[in-house]
Amino acid sequence: MTLPPSIPPMGQREKLLEMSNVDKVFNGNVVALKDMNLTVNQGDFISLLGPSGCGKSTALRLISGLMRPTSGQIAWEGGMKTGDLGVVFQEPTLMPWATVEQNVWLPFRLRGKSIRDVQDEIMWALKMVGLEKFQKSYPRELSGGMKMRVSIARSLVTEPRLILMDEPFAALDEITRHKLNNDLLELRDKLKCTVIFVTHSVFESVFLSDRIVVMAARPGRVSSEVTVDAPYPRTEEFRTSADYAELCRKASDALHGAMNEHGARASA
Amino acid sequence: MSTTDMNAASSTAPVVDEEELRYARAQKREKIGKWLLPILVISLAIFLWDRVVVWNEIPHYILPGPGLVVKTLIQDWGMLSSALWVTVKITLAALSVAVIGGVGLAILFTQSRYFEMSFYPFAVILQVTPVVSIAPLIFIYVDSRLAGLLLCAWIVAFFPILSNTTLGLNSTDHNLRDLYKIYGATRWQRLRYLQLPTALPYFLGGLRIAGGLSLIGAVVAEYVAGTGGIGSGLAFRILEAGYRLNIPRMFAALLLIAATGVVIFTAASLLSHALLHKWHESAIKREN
Numbered sequence: 001m002t003l004p005p006s007i008p009p010m011g012q013r014e015k016l017l018e019m020s021n022v023d024k025v026f027n028g029n030v031v032a033l034k035d036m037n038l039t040v041n042q043g044d045f046i047s048l049l050g051p052s053g054c055g056k057s058t059a060l061r062l063i064s065g066l067m068r069p070t071s072g073q074i075a076w077e078g079g080m081k082t083g084d085l086g087v088v089f090q091e092p093t094l095m096p097w098a099t100v101e102q103n104v105w106l107p108f109r110l111r112g113k114s115i116r117d118v119q120d121e122i123m124w125a126l127k128m129v130g131l132e133k134f135q136k137s138y139p140r141e142l143s144g145g146m147k148m149r150v151s152i153a154r155s156l157v158t159e160p161r162l163i164l165m166d167e168p169f170a171a172l173d174e175i176t177r178h179k180l181n182n183d184l185l186e187l188r189d190k191l192k193c194t195v196i197f198v199t200h201s202v203f204e205s206v207f208l209s210d211r212i213v214v215m216a217a218r219p220g221r222v223s224s225e226v227t228v229d230a231p232y233p234r235t236e237e238f239r240t241s242a243d244y245a246e247l248c249r250k251a252s253d254a255l256h257g258a259m260n261e262h263g264a265r266a267s268a
Numbered sequence: 269m270s271t272t273d274m275n276a277a278s279s280t281a282p283v284v285d286e287e288e289l290r291y292a293r294a295q296k297r298e299k300i301g302k303w304l305l306p307i308l309v310i311s312l313a314i315f316l317w318d319r320v321v322v323w324n325e326i327p328h329y330i331l332p333g334p335g336l337v338v339k340t341l342i343q344d345w346g347m348l349s350s351a352l353w354v355t356v357k358i359t360l361a362a363l364s365v366a367v368i369g370g371v372g373l374a375i376l377f378t379q380s381r382y383f384e385m386s387f388y389p390f391a392v393i394l395q396v397t398p399v400v401s402i403a404p405l406i407f408i409y410v411d412s413r414l415a416g417l418l419l420c421a422w423i424v425a426f427f428p429i430l431s432n433t434t435l436g437l438n439s440t441d442h443n444l445r446d447l448y449k450i451y452g453a454t455r456w457q458r459l460r461y462l463q464l465p466t467a468l469p470y471f472l473g474g475l476r477i478a479g480g481l482s483l484i485g486a487v488v489a490e491y492v493a494g495t496g497g498i499g500s501g502l503a504f505r506i507l508e509a510g511y512r513l514n515i516p517r518m519f520a521a522l523l524l525i526a527a528t529g530v531v532i533f534t535a536a537s538l539l540s541h542a543l544l545h546k547w548h549e550s551a552i553k554r555e556n
Contacts, residue, residue, distance in 0.1 A: 087450055089447075097548075106461075110453045
């Protein structure tokens with residue numbers, strides 16, 4: 001599999017997907033998402049950061065097509081096919097009765113391809129997450145971090161145009177989370193993939209992304225966007241640098257701004 | 269002695285402390301006890317049964333000793349074995365139909381909510397009405413005695429399979445269901461690759477219950493059906509022996525029914541282990 005050329009700098013990227021004036025209302029009165037506008041470009045690593053109830057997960061479900069917007073539009077450049085999208089959930093979401101390679105095979109299996117026909121793709125995806133030696137293992141034989149890697153391999157195997165990650169590392173311990181953060185960036189550098197990453201953590205969003213979309217709650221909406229202009233590759237050194245601390249402060253301020261916006265409205 | 273010697277010793281022989289030793293001993297004891305204890309207790313019970321009969325000089329037409337029961341079993345083996353065969357045949361046939369009917373209905377239920385809403389009440393009504401009270405009607409309407417027996421045993425056995433399998437089919441991980449949707453899975457693919465494997469442990473739990481119930485169903489139905497002659501099962505032999513006050517033969521037939529139940533349960537448990545031991549929590553042994 002040939003790798004695409006490097007990711008162009010922000011501002012020179014081609015458009016992949018556009019959400020315009022997207023509203024989602026549940027039960028006729030619960031506004032989960034109000035007037036969301038977001039342009040996703042090829043190569044973007046976007047974090048959706050916000051308190052619970054801000055509609056982050058709703059936004060992901062709308063983009064993935066699991067839900068339709070109440071009003072507004074989500075348009076993919078060139079239309080969207082199955083396999084254009086990879087998804088990683090907060091839980092590894094593996095089938096316990098299937099081996100690692102059978103789990104990664106799933107997107108192809110549902111398209112009627114035999115495991116032998118896509119053996120190369122499966123092994124490539126497993127190699128990308130460093131689990132090529134575990135193809136015959138069952139999920140229960142793996143640690144939490146390894147299960148998450150299998151889940152990531154499954155999302156990569158179709159070479160999707162966009163990967164959605166819904167708080168994928170929230171349930172892991174901090175050491176494993178840092179390791180997977182580093183590996184995810186390395187993977188992104190290799191594959192030049194586009195990622196939308198939902199998180200509660202300011203630190204995680206700054207470390208990973210080049211764009212942080214800060215969201216506010218009740219009703220769920222976009223509050224502001226923070227650009228993280230630190231260069232990639234980002235290593236462990238970046239994690240302890242002054243730049244990182246400064247960026248975290250900026251993102252944290254934006255998040256507090258979003259929370260106060262809500263507070264002001266609630267008390268008004 | 270030098271330090272290097274000590275290091276060498278510790279790297280070849282694993283260090284086992286007092287607690288680990290105690291734990292290992294307890295494990296070993298438990299392993300032996302698991303087999304030895306039941307055998308001992310059952311042997312003791314049989315011995316006491318024998319002693320009670322001998323010491324109290326209980327006549328064999330009231331309570332036969334275990335020796336006499338075994339002797340009768342061997343003596344009447346020709347008659348009892350053909351009766352056993354009839355009962356086993358009905359039980360297994362009823363269980364098979366219960367599996368096919370239970371799983372089939374469960375699949376239909378999960379494919380259509382409206383179908384489930386319409387027919388679930390019937391399944392519950394069939395289940396809660398005692399089979400003894402339906403059986404006489406069944407034998408009025410159904411001409412074939414064998415078909416009637418089968419029907420009774422089926423009514424008793426199919427419900428646990430139906431309800432367990434339905435529960436299993438509906439217990440799929442909701443994220444996995446979303447994933448299947450995102451990848452454009454068809455209804456059939458979702459059933460085959462996701463719902464059926466999820467339901468397997470539930471189904472096997474139902475099968476273990478249904479195995480015992482189909483035997484009960486077969487026996488109860490035969491009590492009700494009554495008419496003897498060729499092709500009568502163990503239940504009829506028990507009734508007949510009771511009329512003739514041939515208590516040892518009653519015990520011998522009872523022994524065979526109990527043994528059949530144990531064999532069915534064991535077979536279902538083995539099947540369950542064979543299908544689940546690689547991945548399901550219930551079949552996995554904890555290391556510590």
